[in-house]
Amino acid sequence: METNRSSPPVRLRSLDALRGFDMLWIIGLDTLFRALAHTTNHPALVWWGKQMHHVSWDGLRAYDLIFPIFVFVSGVAIPYALKNKQDRGISRKKLTIQTFKRVAILILLGLLYNGLLDFKGDQTRFASVLGTIGIAYGTAALVFLFTRSFRARCLWTGGILLAVAALQLLVPVPGHGAGQFTPDGIINAWIDQQWLPGHLYGGSFDPEGWLCAFSAGFLALLGCLCGEQLRNRAVPQFKSVIQLLLGGGLLISLGALCWHLGYPPIKAAWTSSFNLLAGGIAMILLGIFHLGIDFKPRPDWSLPLQIVGMNPLTIYLICRIVPMASVSGFFFGGVGRLSSTWEPVVLALGILVVEFILLVFLYRKRIFLRI
Template identity: 45%
Template sequence: MINTGGLPNTMPAGDVSSRLQSLDALRGFDMFWIISGEEIFTQLAKATHHPVLETMAVQLHHSEWNGFTFYDLIFPLFIFIAGVSMPFAYAKAAVVGKKKIYSSLVRRTLILIVLGMVVNGLLHWEGYENTRFASVLGRIGLSCFFAALIYLNCSLRMRIIWVGILLIGYWAAMMLIPVPGFGAGVLTPEGNFAGYFDRLFLPGHLYREVFDPEGLFSTVPAIGSALLGVLTGDFLKSCEWSRTKKGSYLALAGVVSLILGYAWGLIFPLNKHIWTSSFVLVTAGWSLLLLSFFYLVIDAAGWKKWSMPFVWIGTNAILIYMASHGIVNFKHTSQYLFGGLIKFTPEAFHEVWLWCGVLAIELAALYFLYRKRWFLKI
């Protein structure tokens, strides 16, 4: 049997009863948009031209540079959730021993970096210079690795201080360190310091030629995203308030984080591509509001059944991410299984039904794995 570990999920999968179902469901909600949700709603907007759906479709694309859309939230929300899980996953750190935990952290981080490169096409080897080393999974691994080290070795006060050091330090570096040919504080794709740092030190191919959205230097504030999740998880685990009161305070913290983030964004624009400090606070704010909603509805009010499809996704998040990004051609499978029926529907809706078929196949497979208690451990 394959079990889950601490990074992608809240606790070892063998102890499902002690998990925060809201956290698994929120992780699944987050992944839903990546594995098929984006395509379903985008194609539905194209088929119907309904203004609400067209507005949603706009939100299901990343910002070109500065700005913020719902789709920009997907990645930092996952890192935030991974941070929330740490106080639960490492609750028995004193018993297990830090040496064993450190060994596991290093192994997990290296595996995520390699898997990220596989998603980037590593197995289609085209030479070192054409290999993209940075990746979504690599950033998850690195940001959570350093956040875990801080969590395991620092007091609550020092964890908060570390968030400030990371976010303010990154802002200062981006604004004050000059880039040859551009000067200091130039936040364009070509002129920003994070991109320059990647051109100097990140090996292989950069995703955007002059910078990489998952590059080395912009991983620094992503550690802050994970640490804000850690602080949230510590609050949920340690605070003895009622679940309703804790959920309400999560929402309040989310509003405060949004205010601070949008205010900072006036001088340090929101930008996912270089993971600006204002972007960290705004995404943490929305993450807290979403977690508050899921926590109040699922864990506090006990309304759980509706969230189970999201739980199936969330408890095997890394597996379905890998599968849907090159390992399995779910769209081809959907066409093979449902194409004969889809052709009898209006042509404008063919892509909609095809992607609904993709979701049905993914959920069926994930439900099977969940029932068998087979979860990917990294």
């Protein structure tokens, strides 16, 4: 892991902006809208405030899409990062080693994020968000490095989707049978109970368990395919936007069909139906961001999002280590008290302001945390 003070290479601005947009919901925009919903009781804000909570099990809300979109975005970056290194003459062997190193570091950071240094023994949670991102990224990166054609990578992507569906639909779970979509009966739970040590976040399963991480590889590979198509075009083309929008619409339709036929979207189990819906929405968002940003010669409106999106790991870890609510209270507590019933909104907005000022400082100093 290194801190890079040099100017970053030429980047797909829409990718950084979409990553930044996604990160904002993780680092405080969700809390702001929950506070707005509670304070105003406006029907539209109340509805969106409800969207800022995960579904209890099956179904889909906007909050369920934040993590998969980030995995998708990490995949979009793969052709840009790895192909650029290949063009500079870096061998596949070295890139493979770097990939495994990055996966290992993300798993370790995930353990630290989960409280590894608390030394809780069997109560330590080994599965993590960062670990899942690492495994999904590693899967997509290795497929990209060791396959010769775009078609082969498409087959790998579809293969993961079908393999997960086959496991969840057809393989009998001891004591429950096959095709059971309950927290205890789904095969994810059995796999985690057998082979995932430590504390399981969901009790009988872990939403970032082994099968979930493998399933997330579909989204990383889907992003990789999209990134490869975008990178292969020297200048932005409307054809790319149409492909992303139509492809996303097709995946959403397939996901809705699976749901209708009894294979529900379950984010906590990363069902293939969930991957289809999340992947389709991610493709459409990428198409919209690509059209609204990359076809213009300058960053324009998207620069604040890019600033957030260029340091996602930094702000994610800082928010875990630093009590941002206390920092916001220190600077904005007085204003909040004077705002009476709007105090939760002021303090939630204060968290975002503090975080953004920090990210702007890092951006101006050209400090970017890389793995």
